Amino acid sequence: MAEPVPNPVLRIENLRKNFGGLVVTDGVSMTIGEGELHAVIGPNGAGKTTLINQISGTLAPSAGTIYLNGADVTALPPNKRAELGLARSFQITSVLPRFSALENVALAVQARSGSSYRFIGCADKENALNDAAMAALTEVSLDRRADILAAHLSHGEKRALELAIALAMQPKLLLLDEPMAGTGPEESERLIVVLQRLKGRFAMMLVEHDMNAVFALADRISVLTYGRILASGQPAAVRADPAVMTAYLGEELE
Amino acid sequence: MSLAVTSTPLARRFEALPIAIFLVLALAPLAASFGAETYLLGLFTRVMIYGIAALALDFICGYGGLVSFGHAAFVGIGAYTAGIFGAHGITDMAITLPVALLVSALFAWLTGTVCLRTKSVYFIMITLAFGQMIYFVAGSLSPYGGDDGLTLKLRSTLFGFPILQYDRALYYAVLAFLLVSYLLLRGIVASRFGRVFRGARDNPTRMATIGYDVFRYQRIAYVIAGSLGGLSGFLLANATEFVSPSFMSWQRSGELIIMVLFGGIGTLHGAIVGAAAFLVLEDMLGGITENWKLIFGPMLVLIVLFARGGLLGLAQSVWERLRRG
Numbered sequence: 001m002a003e004p005v006p007n008p009v010l011r012i013e014n015l016r017k018n019f020g021g022l023v024v025t026d027g028v029s030m031t032i033g034e035g036e037l038h039a040v041i042g043p044n045g046a047g048k049t050t051l052i053n054q055i056s057g058t059l060a061p062s063a064g065t066i067y068l069n070g071a072d073v074t075a076l077p078p079n080k081r082a083e084l085g086l087a088r089s090f091q092i093t094s095v096l097p098r099f100s101a102l103e104n105v106a107l108a109v110q111a112r113s114g115s116s117y118r119f120i121g122c123a124d125k126e127n128a129l130n131d132a133a134m135a136a137l138t139e140v141s142l143d144r145r146a147d148i149l150a151a152h153l154s155h156g157e158k159r160a161l162e163l164a165i166a167l168a169m170q171p172k173l174l175l176l177d178e179p180m181a182g183t184g185p186e187e188s189e190r191l192i193v194v195l196q197r198l199k200g201r202f203a204m205m206l207v208e209h210d211m212n213a214v215f216a217l218a219d220r221i222s223v224l225t226y227g228r229i230l231a232s233g234q235p236a237a238v239r240a241d242p243a244v245m246t247a248y249l250g251e252e253l254e
Numbered sequence: 255m256s257l258a259v260t261s262t263p264l265a266r267r268f269e270a271l272p273i274a275i276f277l278v279l280a281l282a283p284l285a286a287s288f289g290a291e292t293y294l295l296g297l298f299t300r301v302m303i304y305g306i307a308a309l310a311l312d313f314i315c316g317y318g319g320l321v322s323f324g325h326a327a328f329v330g331i332g333a334y335t336a337g338i339f340g341a342h343g344i345t346d347m348a349i350t351l352p353v354a355l356l357v358s359a360l361f362a363w364l365t366g367t368v369c370l371r372t373k374s375v376y377f378i379m380i381t382l383a384f385g386q387m388i389y390f391v392a393g394s395l396s397p398y399g400g401d402d403g404l405t406l407k408l409r410s411t412l413f414g415f416p417i418l419q420y421d422r423a424l425y426y427a428v429l430a431f432l433l434v435s436y437l438l439l440r441g442i443v444a445s446r447f448g449r450v451f452r453g454a455r456d457n458p459t460r461m462a463t464i465g466y467d468v469f470r471y472q473r474i475a476y477v478i479a480g481s482l483g484g485l486s487g488f489l490l491a492n493a494t495e496f497v498s499p500s501f502m503s504w505q506r507s508g509e510l511i512i513m514v515l516f517g518g519i520g521t522l523h524g525a526i527v528g529a530a531a532f533l534v535l536e537d538m539l540g541g542i543t544e545n546w547k548l549i550f551g552p553m554l555v556l557i558v559l560f561a562r563g564g565l566l567g568l569a570q571s572v573w574e575r576l577r578r579g
Contacts, residue, residue, distance in 0.1 A: 058459065077462070077467070078459075079462045079463075079466055082463055082464055082465035087464070094457055094459060094460045095457070095460065096456040096457050097456055098452075099452075099453065099456065103449070107450070107453050107461075107464065108465075111464050112465070115446075116447060116449075116450050117447055118445055119442050119445050119447050120441055121444075122444045122445070123444065123445055123446040124444070124449070165464060169464060169465065
């Protein structure tokens with residue numbers, strides 16, 4: 001089904017995850033090429049977040065292999081995968097509430113620049129970290145809110161902050177777990193514009209229910225139902241696929 | 255007390271208060287010389303010694319979200335190191351103090367490796383378990399007094415000089431250790447390491463996904479806190495010239511938590527205020543009735559219920575209200 005991509009950034013082979021008797025990921029194989037934006041869609045409970053959790057390493061698969069830039073990372077913990085260039089955003093906003101927006105991002109920069117086993121010097125006064133963090137905030141148009149505590153940002157701003165944190169990691173692969181979840185129409189539009197600007201810089205996997213966003217952004221789309229990939233390909237082809245129409249798009253678009 | 259919307263740099267918060275606290279501590283012996291000197295010196299020496307242990311606990315609790323219910327274990331280890339060496343005639347702190355710090359650090363490393371695999375209430379229970387374990391080990395050390403403990407024949411010396419012999423000298427030595435511990439922890443909290451440690455309290459999953467091995471940072475912090483607990487115990491043995499398993503009972507661990515909450519968690523200097531408030535109240539109320547905890551208990555409940563930031567938080571909100579008029 002999925003056409004082979006030369007030198008994929010992400011390659012998953014026969015990934016399986018079951019919680020007891022419940023199979024949530026059922027033999028998923030897919031690839032994401034350099035600079036490609038690959039959207040994964042599917043009804044609630046299809047196993048999209050479970051798939052992302054396995055790729056990012058917060059959940060161990062029951063079987064199968066995950067390759068990041070050709071290296072087998074299936075057994076690596078999340079922090080090691082992050083070091084290899086994997087970044088993610090969370091479906092349920094996951095930022096550091098008691099840190100300013102700038103410090104949330106600066107921590108991601110800090111993880112990439114030099115040792116963090118430094119016990120002297122004020123981390124929040126390091127210009128190199130703050131400048132890089134500010135640049136990432138500017139990319140998501142959050143620079144004017146840099147000094148606000150993350151807990152006090154609006155929902156849409158928190159979603160943008162998640163994106164800025166991921167950007168600051170200078171990822172090779174970015175996993176976006178429903179970045180538009182819970183945002184209003186205008187905020188969604190803004191996020192789509194931001195993502196369009198980022199597209200091509202690194203590989204992205206976008207899990208999203210907002211079909212406007214998916215069809216505006218995706219190079220390829222995979223449809224996930226009951227833990228299996230039902231169809232995968234160009235957006236036009238997926239949209240026309242009769243199996244997809246009945247399983248998912250039909251209900252969603254009408 | 256309202257949460258500030260914008261963040262302030264850590265180094266700037268309430269500068270005046272810690273300076274005032276240390277000034278009072280530095281000048282207290284002068285005031286004490288006008289009366290009840292031995293009593294007041296002894297009391298404030300204890301305040302500062304427990305202040306060091308409470309500081310260390312506030313570091314891991316307040317900044318790292320690691321509520322340890324076994325912190326007195328480290329105090330006991332530090333105290334027993336001084337006691338056991340003393341029993342064999344070795345009193346020079348050029349030897350005994352590094353050993354005390356090292357043994358408590360090692361205990362923290364080993365137990366931390368286990369404890370830090372768990373979270374929240376399980377972390378509390380397992381630190382309590384390790385604390386009780388070391389308590390019973392100390393009680394079974396029959397060559398060193400078993401349950402009764404042992405007395406120190408001599409306070410620690412430095413290169414043969416009995417520098418802690420006089421209570422005033424001990425007082426200022428303890429004050430110096432407290433100041434160094436405070437500045438050290440304050441520096442660490444603001445550092446790169448401290449920022450990662452604080453981030454792990456807010457959201458460990460997020461910290462892992464941006465590339466930090468949270469466990470290793472937490473274990474280092476736990477070792478730092480454990481060593482300072484050991485320092486506190488070492489000084490306590492010198493101040494009381496006595497060591498016993500009761501130093502590391504779970505009640506003591508609980509009292510350290512109370513001190514941290516009482517003063518204001520997550521501020522460091524609040525832990526010193528909390529230690530002072532706890533020990534002074536214990537002394538005063540203890541003079542009125544032997545059931546002083548009947549009075550102290552409700553006070554603690556009121557503080558926790560109505561002054562979320564402890565005594566410091568209470569003082570701050572009163573100050574702000576006064577300023578607004």
